[in-house]
Each structure stands twice: as structure tokens, then as C-alpha cells.
Amino acid sequence: MQPKINRGVMHKIIFLDEFHEVDLKPSDAFQRFLDLTERSILDFFPNNSLQECSCPACGSQETLSQFIKFGFRYLECASCSTLYVSPRPSESAIIRYFTESKAEHFWRDEFIQMTADQRNKKIFLPRLQWIEESILEYFPQAISLADAYTKQPLYLEKLVNAKPFSQKVLLQSFLSQEILQTYPEIKLIMGGISQWKEVKIDVILLFDGIGFAPDVRSLFQTVSNMLPPGGLCFLTTTLSSGFDLQVLWDKSRNIIPPLRLNLFSEAGLLQLINQTGFECIEFSTPGILDVEIVTKAIQSKVSTDFSRFVSYLIKHKDEKTHRLFQEFLQASRLSSYGRLLLRKPR
Numbered sequence: 001m002q003p004k005i006n007r008g009v010m011h012k013i014i015f016l017d018e019f020h021e022v023d024l025k026p027s028d029a030f031q032r033f034l035d036l037t038e039r040s041i042l043d044f045f046p047n048n049s050l051q052e053c054s055c056p057a058c059g060s061q062e063t064l065s066q067f068i069k070f071g072f073r074y075l076e077c078a079s080c081s082t083l084y085v086s087p088r089p090s091e092s093a094i095i096r097y098f099t100e101s102k103a104e105h106f107w108r109d110e111f112i113q114m115t116a117d118q119r120n121k122k123i124f125l126p127r128l129q130w131i132e133e134s135i136l137e138y139f140p141q142a143i144s145l146a147d148a149y150t151k152q153p154l155y156l157e158k159l160v161n162a163k164p165f166s167q168k169v170l171l172q173s174f175l176s177q178e179i180l181q182t183y184p185e186i187k188l189i190m191g192g193i194s195q196w197k198e199v200k201i202d203v204i205l206l207f208d209g210i211g212f213a214p215d216v217r218s219l220f221q222t223v224s225n226m227l228p229p230g231g232l233c234f235l236t237t238t239l240s241s242g243f244d245l246q247v248l249w250d251k252s253r254n255i256i257p258p259l260r261l262n263l264f265s266e267a268g269l270l271q272l273i274n275q276t277g278f279e280c281i282e283f284s285t286p287g288i289l290d291v292e293i294v295t296k297a298i299q300s301k302v303s304t305d306f307s308r309f310v311s312y313l314i315k316h317k318d319e320k321t322h323r324l325f326q327e328f329l330q331a332s333r334l335s336s337y338g339r340l341l342l343r344k345p346r
């Protein structure tokens, strides 16, 4: 089955990535988050604890280019163009970082509060609408829903009311016990993916999760084992094949370790999904910010070596052309914000 590629465009859904969204509001707070991230990394991931890995999408060990961000080495796969960190931290170190680091606490306790209304309107509500509509279309009898790696109290508030589910589960939430205890109706499965295996769930949400999971192949296999035939997995991620990432590359403010250890290319992610046996029933890139992010980067002169075409497009073409170009990126799966709906075959 060919995945639908233009659903986001057809439905005119404004669907933002949580971290992309900050580019709409460049702020001291975002810079503070980046500074805290850089410092937290030193505390949580000593160099001698990291492990080398091959491409998380296709397994190739050949690389094309590399750069260092906050002490982590990013490699570009020569075969599928996925951008990934190697050597990388273990799953337990990642869990500890997202649960305890100052950077993450700042993000959810302070930064998110500053943009709560926008987040509800532009991220959480469209996300829940996407889930509800897709469930009606593909799996109306679903009753159980699991959200993996829940990080935000605001999102959890919305999730508890998600329809049509009567059972809800959190898989390795990074929220504090205090917050989690206020939702006694939600079952908690803590620990790494080895702890999830026994759980059976109709629908699993993996928003941003494949970006920081140290072993995405195992993650997909675990998710597949948890789902019944016809079960669904919704996921979103940042793609290295997207326009702003391709143009800005190491200068992109959206390459943030350890949140983004894996920036799959469209081609690499499709290859991995095919190998894990899922049907990909939707793969769209409904991002709306690529052109705007590149425009801002050119205006603030983060680099002087943008391609002639990109510089010309941004400097000399009008807003209408920029909008048409963004629509072309969406329709061609060339925006950096990707969302996918996977189904376990019946």
C-alpha cells in the first residue's frame, strides 16, 4: 500500500513541531534552554559512557560528513542520508536525562508555560484531532491508548480526554510522580522498552520518540509486538531531508542533542519501516516553517555560504512565492516536520 503523502495538505491542518514552534518566537528563553542543554549534557553523558553505532535507519557504517554539536558527533549516512549521533548514550542514561536534567525541567516548568495557549491551539488539539479522525477511519473498535515518553503536563491534560479510548497507559513518562499521581486512572509502565513487552495496546503514540530513542529498530519491534493485528502507531519526527535542515545543516537550531540523536531522512525512515513489517498508511510532512526558518537564518547571517538559488528565493521572491514553495515542500515530503501513521498488518 502506498502511503498517503499529502493528507496534511488536503486537510489544511496547521501542525507544528513543539521545537520548531519556538522559531516563531525567537527568545532569550529558548537560548537559555540551549545553554542549559549544553551544560546538562556534560553532567549526564560522560564521554566514556557513549557507544558507537551504525546508521539507525539502514545499518550502513559508511558516512559522508560530520559535525559536532554540544559535544556529540553527528554523522550523515552515505547510503540513506540519515543524520545521527555516534557514539551515543544508553537508554537508561537518556531516561535519566529527560527525567532529571535542569534543561528538561526548565523546558516543561517554565518555557512551556509561556506558550501554553499557542501550544494547545497549534500542537495538541490538531494532534488529537488527527488521532480521532484516523481511528474512526482505520480502527474504530480501538479501546486502549498508550503514549510513550510523555513529557508535558499540558499534553497529558489533553490526552486523558482522548476519544474513543477507555483505557490509557503511559510508557516511560518523564513527568514527576507528583503530576502522574493526579491521574490515577492512567496506568504507568516505567523503565526502558524491555519493560513494555508484556503490555497489549490497540494504539501507541510516539510523538518525537524516535528522535531520541537509542535503538529505533528495537523500539519499532517492541511496538509491533504490543499491537494487535490492525493496531496503529502514530508518530512525528524531525527529518534531515527537510528543506530547512538541508539548507542550514550544522547551523540549524533544531539539531538539539540528546533530543535528536536520530534525524531520519525520508528515504531512510521508509526503508526502516518496511523492514520492521509495518504498513505505512500515512507519511506526510505538513510542516509550515521551513521557509520561514531559512529566511530568519539568512537575515541573521548565521552563515555566508547559502546556495545561490536559496539566497535568491529568500531575498528576491515575494511572500506568495514563499508560501507556494512551502506548499511544494509539504506536497513533496520535503519539509523537515514529518508525521506518520503505521499499522500492524492484519
Ligand SMILES: [Zn+2]
Binding pocket: 055, 056, 057, 058, 059, 060, 077, 078, 079, 080, 081, 082, 268
Ligand atoms: Zn542509512
